[in-house]
Amino acid sequence: MNIAVIGAGWAGLAAAVSLKELGMHVTVFEAAPVTGGRARGVDDVHMGRIDNGQHLLLGAYTETLALIERVQGSQQIDQLILREPLHLESADGSFRVRAPALPAPWNTLMALIRARGLSPADRMKALNMMVRCRLSGWRARPRETVSAFLSRHQQSDRLCLKLWIPLCLAALNTPTEKSCAQLFLNVLRDSLNGPRHASDCLIPRVDLTALWPAAAAEDLTMRYRHIVRQVRATDTGVEVDGEYFDACVVAIPPYAAARVLFEPSHLEDAYRQPLQSPQQQSEASLHRILKGFEYRAIATLALELEDRWQLPHAMMMLEEEPARGHVGQWVFNRLDHDKQLTVVISDASDFLKYDRERFVEAIATQIREQSAKHPDHLKPMPAIKHQRLIVEKRATFDAVTGLARPSNRSPWSRIVLAGDWTDTGYPAVLEGAVRSGLSAAKLLENTFNL
Secondary structure, three states, rough: OOEEEEOOOOHHHHHHHHHHHHOOOOEEEEEEOOOEEEEEEEEOOOOEEEOOOOOEEEOOOOHHHHHHHHHOOHHHHHEEEEEOOOOOEEOOOOEEEOOOOOOOHHHHHHHOOOEEEEOOHEEEHHHHHHHHHOOOOOOOOOOOOOHHHHHHHHHHHHHHHHHHHHHHHHHHHHOOOOOEEEHHHHHHHHOOOOHOOOEEEEEEEOOHHHHHHHHHHHHOOEEEEEOOOOEEEEEEEEEOOEEEOOOOEHHHHHHHHEEEEEOOOHHHHHHOOOOEEEEEEHHHHHHHHHHOOOEEEEEEEEEEEOOOOOOOOOEEEEOEEEHHHHHOOEEEEOOOOOOOOEEEEEEEOOOHHHHHHHHHHHHHHHHHHHOOOOOOOOOOOOOOOEEEEEEEEEEEEEOEEEOOOOOOOOOOOOOEEOOOOOOOOOOOHHHHHHHHHHHHHHHHHOOOOO
16 A cells, blocks of 8 residues: 655654555655654754754653664664663752662652652652552543642642642643643653653653654655645545545644645535534534644753863753743753753743843853752853754643544544644653554554555
8 A cells, every 4th residue: 555644753754664564655745854843853053963852751651662673673772862760850959859779669759758859748748649649540630730730739839849840841841720630640650650660761862863763764755845735535545735645644733734634615615514414524623623722832952062061960950030031941961962951941932032142141051050059069061152042833732621632533534643732641742742653553554454
C-alpha cells in the first residue's frame, strides 16, 4: 500500500516508521526543510546546531525510548541520552529533591522525605498527597484544576512554589489555575508511581533532530518544503493535493489539520442543514474540536559564553522575579558544548518584541546571582559571546479542564489523525506525540488487515 503522512514531527515520523516496518511505501510531506516538527534542531550561524526548545524526557517515556532504539539501535542510547535518577535542584542550591537508588516507590518517597529547602510539615504534606493519589488510583475530580487539586490536598504556598507549580508548567505549559489536574496526575502516576527507572531524567546529548528523526527520515520518501493544501477522501483512497494514496496519516497541529481536511464551502453547507447525515455530523464534530484548541508559547534562550562554565547539575531550576526580568525557569548545560547554556521559559510571552539586549542581560543576571549562592562555590558565569532567542508561539495546546480532544479515528476510514493533541491521556509532551503516531499506524494496520 502507498501511505501518505502529513507532517514530519515526532507523531508523524512514529507513524511512518511503524508503517514502513509493515512493508508499506510511505511518503512524508513536511513544510519545513528539516524533520522534528516543534522538537527539532535549528542551525545558528554562531552557535552551530541548537534546539528550538530544550526538551526533557522521562524514564516513563517507554514508547519514545523504544522507538529511538528501533531507529538508532540499542547500543546508541547512552551516546544519545544522559540518564540520571530524579534530581530537581535550584540554581542557588536552596532546594533539592533527589531520588536515592532504592526500589520504587521508596525512591521517590525518600526523595520527598529528604528534600532540601522544605519544612518537615511540607514534606509530610507532599508525602500524604502522594499516598492519597495512589489510593485513589491517581484520579482527580471532574474538571478539577491543578490549583484546586493542590488546595484540596493542603499543599502549602512554599511547597507549590518550589515543586508543584514548576512541574506543572514544565509538563502542561499551562498555569495551575487553568490546567487540568487529571493530565498532571497522569504524568505523576507514570513517572513517580512506576518502576524505579520511570522517574529518571533523560537529557539528549545531541540536538532533537539528530536524536532520531533524521535517521528515521533516511528510510522514508520525504517531500520537504511541501505545504499540503488539501487532503480529500475518495471512494477508494485519499488524494493529497491531487496525488492518490491508499490511506493518509494527518500529523499536523489542529489548526493546520482543520485547514487541509475541510473546505469552507463544504462546512457551510453541512452546518446549514437542520438534519445532517451521520457522516456530516461526524465531520462537523471533528471540525468543532479542531477549532476549539487554544495554544501557549515556550521561549528558549541559547547562550554561548566566552569561556567554559558548567552548572553543578545538568538541569537546574531558576527562581522567577518578573519585575526584574528574571523570567527563566530552567537552565540546562549543553551536553555537547561546555560553553553553552539553554534557558527555558514555559507559558512565555512574545519576548521577541522585547529589547533583546536588556532581556538577555536580565536572564544572565538571574543565572549569575542565583548560581553565586550555590554551596559548591561556582566561579562567576563568564560574559555572553552569542545568544539566540526562539519563541515557539504555538508550542503546546492549552491544557485546560474539559478540553475535547479527538481520537486517532477520523470520519473517513482511510484518514487517521496523529499528534500530541489527540486523546492520549497526556499533555502536549513528546511521549504523547509518539504514542499517538504509533496508535495511528496500528489503526491503519487493523483497518486494512495488514
